[in-house]
Amino acid sequence: MLPQRHDFPEGFLFGAATSAYQIEGHTQSGAGRTHWDDFAATPGNVVRAENGDLACDHLNRWEADLDLLAAANLDVYRFSTSWARVMPEGRGAVNGQGLDFYDRLVDGLLERGLKPAATLYHWELPSPLADLGGWRNRDIASWFADFAQVIAERLGDRLWSVAPINEPWCVAWLSHFLGHHAPGLRDIRATARAMHHVLLAHGSAVQALRAAGHQNVGAVFNFERALPADDSPEAAARAATYDAYYNRWFLSGIFHRAYPAEALAGLEPHLPQGWEGDFDTIAQPLDWCGANYYTCKRIAAAGGPWPALAEVDGPLPKTEMGWEIHPESLGFFLRRMQADYTGDLPLYVTENGMASADRLAGGRVDDQPRIDYLAAHLAQVQAVIAEGVPVRGYFCWSLLDNYEWALGYDKRFGLIHVDFDTLKRTPKASYHALARALAR
Ligand code: IFM
Numbered sequence: 314m315l316p317q318r319h320d321f322p323e324g325f326l327f328g329a330a331t332s333a334y335q336i337e338g339h340t341q342s343g344a345g346r347t348h349w350d351d352f353a354a355t356p357g358n359v360v361r362a363e364n365g366d367l368a369c370d371h372l373n374r375w376e377a378d379l380d381l382l383a384a385a386n387l388d389v390y391r392f393s394t395s396w397a398r399v400m401p402e403g404r405g406a407v408n409g410q411g412l413d414f415y416d417r418l419v420d421g422l423l424e425r426g427l428k429p430a431a432t433l434y435h436w437e438l439p440s441p442l443a444d445l446g447g448w449r450n451r452d453i454a455s456w457f458a459d460f461a462q463v464i465a466e467r468l469g470d471r472l473w474s475v476a477p478i479n480e481p482w483c484v485a486w487l488s489h490f491l492g493h494h495a496p497g498l499r500d501i502r503a504t505a506r507a508m509h510h511v512l513l514a515h516g517s518a519v520q521a522l523r524a525a526g527h528q529n530v531g532a533v534f535n536f537e538r539a540l541p542a543d544d545s546p547e548a549a550a551r552a553a554t555y556d557a558y559y560n561r562w563f564l565s566g567i568f569h570r571a572y573p574a575e576a577l578a579g580l581e582p583h584l585p586q587g588w589e590g591d592f593d594t595i596a597q598p599l600d601w602c603g604a605n606y607y608t609c610k611r612i613a614a615a616g617g618p619w620p621a622l623a624e625v626d627g628p629l630p631k632t633e634m635g636w637e638i639h640p641e642s643l644g645f646f647l648r649r650m651q652a653d654y655t656g657d658l659p660l661y662v663t664e665n666g667m668a669s670a671d672r673l674a675g676g677r678v679d680d681q682p683r684i685d686y687l688a689a690h691l692a693q694v695q696a697v698i699a700e701g702v703p704v705r706g707y708f709c710w711s712l713l714d715n716y717e718w719a720l721g722y723d724k725r726f727g728l729i730h731v732d733f734d735t736l737k738r739t740p741k742a743s744y745h746a747l748a749r750a751l752a753r
Contacts, residue, residue: 315688315750316695318386326428326706327751328389329382329728330664332435332479335715336371337395339364339437342410345401347437348447349718352495363721365437369713370736375418377738381729382712383425385744386751390427391663391708392418393435393479394468396460403439404456412467419471428473430708432533433461433518435479436494436718443496448484448507451585454517454594461518465525475527476663477518480535480605481511481563493719505583508558512566512595519597531601532567533663536560538609538642542625547614551622554578555612558620560646568654570596579619602655603663605710606643606690608636633668633724638686644693651702659703664710665690668717668724671741678730678741687743709747713738 318327333339334349353364371378382390396403398411415431422429434457438447442456461477469475478484485507488494498504515532522530539555541548557575565573570592572580615623629637643665650660667686671678691707698704714727722733728744731737 315684315746316691318751318753320695322698324705326388326661327747328387328391328428328430328706328708329385329712330391330708330710331371331712331715332393332432333395333398334365334368334435334437335711335717336369336713337365337398338367338370338372339395339398340366341372342398342414343401343408344395344398344411345403345408346440347395347397348440348443348495349437351440351443352497355497358497359719360721360723363716365716368716369731371713372414374736374738375414376421378713379418379421379425379427381738381740381744382427385728385740385748386753387747388428389430389473389706389708390422390712391430391432393432394464395437396434396457397437397439399463400439400460403442404459407463412463415464415468419468423471429468429471430474430476431464431468431472432476432479433457433464434477434484436484438495447496448489448510449503451510451513453510454513457514458517458521461521462525465522465527469522469525469527472527472529474529474531474601475522476531476533476603477515477522478511479533481508481515482535482559484511486558501579502583505580506585508562508580509584509588509591512563513591515567516591516594516597519599520594523597529600531599531603531661532563533603533605534560534563535605535607535664536642536646537607538639538645539612540609540627542611542613545614548612551614551620552612554620555610555622564650564654566592566595567599568596599658601659601661601705602650603661604643604646604650605664606646606662607634607665607667608632609639609642632686633670634720636667638667638689640689640693643690644697647694647697647702647704648700657703659705661706661708662690662694662704663708665707666710666726668726671714671725671730673730673732673739676739678739680741680743683728683741683743684746687747
């Protein structure tokens with residue numbers, strides 16, 4: 314059973330999160346092409362070569378979707394603004410229709426009593442910028458700051474919060490080292506540059522948002538617990554390496570003006586010249602920090618070049634993503650953020666949830682495993698709050714079943730089921746359970 318709203322401190326916020334490319338229907342309303350369109354159009358990258366052309370058609374159904382958010386008794390909606398919808402070339406001309414959409418969305422949220430929490434970049438880089446090297450090009454920091462300024466000038470007076478970039482690890486490592494996301498590179502030099510430029514772009518966007526008067530600016534990181542796969546010192550060392558480039562790099566850059574030694578061991582030779590001089594921009598003061606958390610990984614030593622590690626199968630029950638369910642690690646990361654990096658800053662769990670094999674039967678979706686997953690993770694949030702960690706809110710990923718990137722439309726994370734043939738929405742049992750738990 315889910316904990317109830319009154320089990321959390323007064324003012325604790327509950328929300329649901331989505332992202333633009335995953336739900337909107339990208340080809341509509343004058344949006345420009347993105348590197349995800351290109352990646353998905355390349356055979357072998359995405360299951361069934363699916364893309365975000367139509368997705369959940371949220372662009373045309375957003376009012377009904379916001380009604381569902383409000384009826385779930387949620388307080389905040391975390392959505393993202395598509396760079397290519399607002400600036401089809403990534404720079405220069407603004408697409409009025411695109412900006413108007415977000416304007417209406419924000420007003421629609423406020424009319425329903427929901428706080429708008431915007432993320433500026435959730436991965437759909439405009440293709441013309443990818444042509445110029447994308448995250449490998451240092452200029453991306455100023456291109457992104459210009460986009461941040463456009464959003465801040467039009468919506469900033471009504472946004473409750475802004476985070477520049479969702480999950481910098483995915484932008485940099487998953488996409489340039491592992492090649493699982495656009496642009497699909499497997500190149501350590503590209504990775505090192507993206508790892509640094511994503512933080513430079515973050516800091517530059519924070520400066521632009523501050524200049525436009527925004528006062529609730531944060532950052533959203535994704536974390537995966539790195540557990541040694543065995544008792545060997547080698548496994549412990551490789552888990553520390555994984556932890557450094559996955560979990561500590563971005564926090565260290567922003568809060569310590571330095572990168573962890575275990576990650577520099579592999580990346581330093583490939584970093585752009587003069588990187589040490591960029592921390593004045595990167596380390597902009599923030600108003601809050603967000604943790605996206607789903608799972609842990611078991612790390613073993615392996616042969617080959619740095620980082621010379623392998624992920625091995627773990628023993629715990631898994632979600633449809635094959636991700637082990639390990640709620641304790643959410644508590645671990647929230648404690649670590651406060652103790653090692655963020656101190657008194659308000660923290661939010663900005664994403665948490667699971668993909669499950671949901672089936673629509675008789676107009677209902679019984680997703681008890683998702684209710685159990687959310688309950689176990691919310692219990693961790695309660696536990697760390699009781700210890701004094703300043704967690705101020707929790708967001709479910711996701712409001713709707715949506716485009717799960719390289720895995721296409723099969724992996725269902727939503728509180729609301731979407732039939733991708735008819736686009737009909739059906740709230741799942743988890744949605745109803747949450748609505749009951751959050752009723753005032
Ligand atoms: O769907 C993604 C989202 O875009 C970013 N965080 C993790 C989710 C589940 O994989």
